[in-house]
Amino acid sequence: MAGFVATVALSVLMMMKHAMGLMPELDPIGMISHMLGMSTPLVGWVMHFMIGIVWGMAFALTSRMFPGAFWLKGMLFSVAPWLIMMFVMMPMAGAGVFGLDLGMAAPVMTLMLHLVFGAVLGAVYGTRASSVTPA
Template sequence: MPHSKNKQGYKSMNKYISSMIAGFVATVVLSLLMLMKQAMGLMPELNPIMMLSNMAHMKMGLPESMVVGWMAHFMIGTFVWGLTFSLLFKVLPGSCAISKGVAFSVLAWFLMMILPMPMSGAGLFGVNLGMMAPVMALGMHLVWGVVLGYVYGRLVSKES
């Protein structure tokens, strides 16, 4: 019997590792979308990396550097959102990992709109950046959620 307990613990640990891998991959995809958006000149004022960098500098005294913003972006996407996704997975609406990822991405977007956006000076839902800011951010978060759910679903199904 101890073997099955260890196996369950192993599966549980793999679930968390899988969720961090999925969070990282989804954050890479989101980052590429953000870079493409910037390169095309679409809404340059909507720059979450700059916002994170500025907030880290103003609130925590960290160097005002895009490296700090990128590190925060990847830590949030990989650890905070990745792990939270696995913890909420069973209660999220949806019948498959992808639909659960999409539902989770709406939650992540909403929290971004009411917490860091106002803290960065962009206003609630980023309205100081224009009405397209929350729409564009939602679109990018939905892609992030699809990738998050897809990767997590694939990794967890391989564990079973």
């Protein structure tokens, strides 16, 4: 649930970025679709949400390892998916390590987006975790 909600928040920011014309060359949905050999963005969106949900499950398993409030735990956790994107996904998509082939703003923009994802992930997970009472 938290991974899905955090992915929705991230997706809204990505659409706002696109609508404002900020870094149009930074298109993670298009990158995912292209890497899968598909021309439709629908495939990219489905994979984007699947990845977000998997990261949400990973956070649920590891959140105790991070200090602070849940929103902070989520932000700290979100550095891991960002680093994987920078070192694996960006080069696979032809954007170079850290996406630097897209410009210097690419790693900064993606880090900010991931930190928001993490904050929402942690906040939603923390709210749900605190509402569950042990039997």
